[in-house]
Amino acid sequence: MALPHDLPVVDHHCHLSPTGDGIEAARRFEKAGGTHLFLATQQYGEHPPSSVGEYEGQFEATDAIARGVEQATGVRVYRVVAPYPVDLITLAPRLGLAEARRVIEGALELAGRWVREGRAVALGEVGRPHFAMEQALRDASEELFRRALEVATDVGCPAVVHCEDLDAAGYQAMADLASRVGFPVHRLVKHYARSWIPPEERAGIVPSFLASRDLSARVLLDNGPWLWETDYLDDPKRPGAVLDLATIPRRAAQVAASGSAALEALRIPFETAIRSVYGFTPAVDDRRRPSGRP
């Protein structure tokens, strides 16, 4: 059984770089049957931005790559922008902690404006560094994470979280944090989820599972909501460090080949979970149907 032509095939988290494969990677994704990408911004230069203006330049670079992909392929690209949580660690020694916080807070507000103007669909990645650090930085990270959730609450968008791998207690703690600032937990996405946790232990947070072979086999039996991602890094210096952008459409095609019940499971990460988190369903435009589809 082939992939039905009305089924969107979505990678929920990737990065593309102007100095990497960029549009070529998107072509591989499309050729394998992919239709929609959630493209997260990233640091493109040697250092993270050190002013709100430089963050704006970074977001514009992400937007330019997204437009390039949409012009060269039939793939639709959703932009996700925010200052990367680890940036604080590099910025604090350079600017001083107070100024680093001021810059990042300004960049969070800028990201909120992008959502309000319809240029981005979510704030991401927000959260905290996934490694241990000194107390002052940890406290500042937590405050900026809360601020990010406040901005996302104000503009009414999802938040895509970068943090350590979470167990049931970790999911609960994060849900509590969101509730304290009034952020709707069902719009909180744990990006780069590497371990399967039963739905009832996720405290309402939506995991975006890494599309590795073993984890995918498990999560395809999960009733959701859950999302699926490669976290493709598009870094030519680290080939093979992450899953290729063609991974999700290839896995989806294998699933579809195994029968109609399995095929229904794909509607969770490609349609229903996206609708419950983002409030829209990716639609496959017939005129721009990727090659290789019936």
Ligand SMILES: [Zn+2]
């Ligand atoms: Zn990422």
